[in-house]
Amino acid sequence: MKKQITEKESLPISTLSSSLILERIIDAFFALDENFRFIYLNDQAGRIFMRSKEELMNKSIWTVYPDSTNTIIYEELHKSLQNKEPVHFEHHGCRTGKWYEVKAYPSESGLSVFFIDITEKKLIEKELFKLEALNIIGEISASISHEIRNPLTTIKGFLQLLQGREPKNNEYYRIMIDEINRANSIITEFLSLAGTKTASVSSTNINSIIDLMSPLIEADALSTDKEIEFLKGDIPNLLLNEHEIRQLILNLALNGLEAMPAGGKLTIQTFSEENEIILSFKDQGTGISPEILDRIWVPFFTTKDKGTGLGLAVCYKIVDRHKGRIETITCSTGTTFLVRFKNNH
Ligand SMILES: Nc1ncnc2c1ncn2[C@@H]1O[C@H](COP(=O)(O)OP(=O)(O)OP(=O)(O)O)[C@@H](O)[C@H]1O
Ligand SMILES: [Mg+2]
Incomplete structure (x- = not known):
């Protein structure tokens, strides 16, 4: 009997302290019931959803955001609840333009979901990937482009010569010369990928x-x-x-x-x-x-x-x-x- 009272009394305190802890974490956390209705959100989650917590509480995430029903979130959260297995995936927030790592843990009565902002990490990864790709291309482009440009110049020169001699095939020569000019302009553009300093x-x-x-x-x-x-x-x-x-x-x-x-x-x-x-x-x-x-x-x-x-x-x-x-x-x-x-x- 005494034990029961103690448990009952301690419940509000433990609930209070766990929600305080959840408020303090910088990741967004929310809990959904088995019908995907919000039953808890910390402040950060409110910010991500750009709505007040009061507005979101007891509403289904899919009615608040109808356009998320054909996204990875919809698929993965349903999968987690159905299979009773945690899921882990990345999501790009269209409204916020941010990337999130999402972790969802199922229980008998719903889901606990964490949204961790990984935008900065994604940006760095992407920048490195882009720079690396461009640097490799920059290194090989200069030599290859040179090797291609020289024969093209020769071909173009002869075509122009023949164009003057055979007026009846003028149209074909014009097309061939146009195509060579196009190839040359691609090479010029390609060459501009090399170099890290602006000329002037x-x-x-x-x-x-x-x-x-x-x-x-x-x-x-x-x-x-x-x-x-x-x-x-x-x-x-x-x-x-x-x-x-x-x-x-x-x-x-x-x-x-x-x-x-x-x-x-x-x-x-x-x-x-x-x-x-x-x-x-x-x-x-x-x-x-x-x-x-x-x-x-x-x-x-x-x-x-x-x-x-x-x-x-x-x-x-x-x-x-x-x-x-x-x-x-x-x-x-x-x-x-x-x-x-x-x-x-
Ligand atoms: N504003 C945009 N909206 C939608 N897709 C885009 C947009 N800008 C670029 N893309 C996508 O990025 C691809 C690459 O763009 P990029 O400008 O490098 O090449 P491109 O436009 O296909 O060809 P090029 O610019 O050499 O004529 C495009 O083919 C397209 O799929
Ligand atoms: Mg383009």
Whole structure:
């Protein structure tokens, strides 16, 4: 009898202390009942879900976030509850743009779930992977490109000679010369992956480079029935290599336009945020699936029939040479590439 009282009395204290402990941990923790309704959340979990704890309590996670029903979370949490086995997986939060390591432990009456923020770790891993791939390519590209360019120049020279002698085959020669020019421009782009230093920089405003490029981008948008919006903020000059930034703007703008069906709008924006100057490209495409998100930076990776897959690799190198970084936020409603430059002036 005495023992029972002690247990009963000690229960609120132990519940209190365990919830205090759960509040203190920096990882998000929440508990769901067998119908996936929230029965407990710590503060960090509230922040991740961007709702107050009161709003979430007793509601099913799938009714609060209907768009998560075809995600890995839906699949894995159901699996854990059904098989009564813990699950462990990685999840990319579309709203927050963060990566989480998720661990879920089942019990008779539901699930205990931990969300551990691994965004920083993922970023470092990804950066190392990208740099390593680009460095290897940079090393071999210079020599191979040279070896390919020389014979191409010879072939092009003879083709031009024959073109003059055989006017009736003019069209065939024109196509062959065009193709050689295309191969040469790929090699030039490929070569720009080598080297870690920007050739020359000068004090330039990104807005004026956008002004210079806008007729070209607008013409492309118009020809495919898409819209471009320029939102140029008040930003200071930066030390930039204008030629490279022009290429960066063109590559990211074309990717945004190519990602959208007719009628879509691409927003190109510049703004300052703390000590950074940001150049952003926001499209209304269908987003980049998590399976290919890590590979889009790899040279020659393309999902397009006529793509070379060098656009983003070149952008990555250009931004790296300017000591900036590129952030990608992608959802089924579109993708935003944010190029962040340090205010280096
Ligand atoms: N804004 C975007 N929306 C959706 N997918 C994108 C976007 N930007 C890039 N991608 C994906 O990344 C891949 C690689 O892009 P990248 O610019 O390197 O090459 P590409 O556009 O295919 O060819 P290239 O730029 O050489 O003509 C694309 O094929 C596409 O699958
Ligand atoms: Mg491209």
